[in-house]
Amino acid sequence: MAPVGPRSGDAIFSSIDRVNAELFMLTYGAIVRQLLTDLEEVEEVNKQLDQMGYNIGIRLIDEFLAKSGVSRCVDFKETAEMIAKVGFKMFLGVTASVSSWEADGTCCSIILEDNPLVDFVELPDTCQGLYYCNVLSGVIRGALEMVSMKTEVTWTRDVLRGDDAYELQVKLLKQVAEEYPYKDDE
Amino acid sequence: MQFFGGSEISPSPPVPTASGNNAHMMYVFNRNGVCLLYKEWNRPLHTLNPQQDHKLMFGLLFSLKSLTAKMDPVNADKGNLGVPQLPGQGCSFHSFRTNTYKLSFMETPSGIKIILVTHPKTGDLRESLKYIYGLYVEYVVKNPIYSPGSPIKSELFNTALDQYVRSIS
Numbered sequence: 234m235a236p237v238g239p240r241s242g243d244a245i246f247s248s249i250d251r252v253n254a255e256l257f258m259l260t261y262g263a264i265v266r267q268l269l270t271d272l273e274e275v276e277e278v279n280k281q282l283d284q285m286g287y288n289i290g291i292r293l294i295d296e297f298l299a300k301s302g303v304s305r306c307v308d309f310k311e312t313a314e315m316i317a318k319v320g321f322k323m324f325l326g327v328t329a330s331v332s333s334w335e336a337d338g339t340c341c342s343i344i345l346e347d348n349p350l351v352d353f354v355e356l357p358d359t360c361q362g363l364y365y366c367n368v369l370s371g372v373i374r375g376a377l378e379m380v381s382m383k384t385e386v387t388w389t390r391d392v393l394r395g396d397d398a399y400e401l402q403v404k405l406l407k408q409v410a411e412e413y414p415y416k417d418d419e
Numbered sequence: 420m421q422f423f424g425g426s427e428i429s430p431s432p433p434v435p436t437a438s439g440n441n442a443h444m445m446y447v448f449n450r451n452g453v454c455l456l457y458k459e460w461n462r463p464l465h466t467l468n469p470q471q472d473h474k475l476m477f478g479l480l481f482s483l484k485s486l487t488a489k490m491d492p493v494n495a496d497k498g499n500l501g502v503p504q505l506p507g508q509g510c511s512f513h514s515f516r517t518n519t520y521k522l523s524f525m526e527t528p529s530g531i532k533i534i535l536v537t538h539p540k541t542g543d544l545r546e547s548l549k550y551i552y553g554l555y556v557e558y559v560v561k562n563p564i565y566s567p568g569s570p571i572k573s574e575l576f577n578t579a580l581d582q583y584v585r586s587i588s
Contacts, residue, residue, distance in 0.1 A: 414452035
């Protein structure tokens, strides 16, 4: 049987079950509101959202690999393209773009024009330090860690804070090679 | 095969050509060498105790991967022998056959290794292993109770897997 090649983000997105976008956005909003009530500190909420994203990311990577059928990317550039074109399309239904590559190829920006998490959201004055979509940075970090890449993901532009688009900076810290896990002669 | 939610598992499973119990055993390891699943259908001969058996299997595959990458006559980019490679990097071997069994192997870039030991006349099981990976994602990864890196205890997964493997020729 001929092997199935990797599928495009559009193809996968149209073949999987989808949920009402408003329900999704309201659920996420409820999570953020609850965190704000429980934790009160905006920095704490940012950290929690990142941690939640991380826990999602470590599972999401297997879903991504199984549904898209991609094999290992050759370099970080290809990885970033995969995340932007296939990953975001598959899970959020939006296409992102990659830009601002550093000379050594370890740092880039992923730009989202459209973000389904934040339709109808406006940050009040009391939450000015909040990164509302911080779960996304955690997801990327968690997913990449499971494919042996330690990264740092931060928001450089955020529409809820007055910028014109959502921009994530993804910086590759190091590639962690697979180590033989057992001690010798045990 | 329909799962709850009606989502289509991709790729769709290969058509089974003969019924019967062809598989001997199966292992699933994660990147840290933890044996997430060991299933046995037909294994008359046990030579080692389970821990040693798992370690031996994992160690074998780890070394085989490194060796096959090093001996690759086509690929220019090779690590030095002994230098650990990233999962999925370099050439990947997918099966070996002896006179009494065939071992089929698949590794994902996230380090999940699926090993299926079957009758030596079995054909190429790469698509089947991909389908099993799909089952793992649906029943194990997406289960919020399951903590990644721990042995799989899901009844649903075991049943679906059992049903599927018995249908592979």
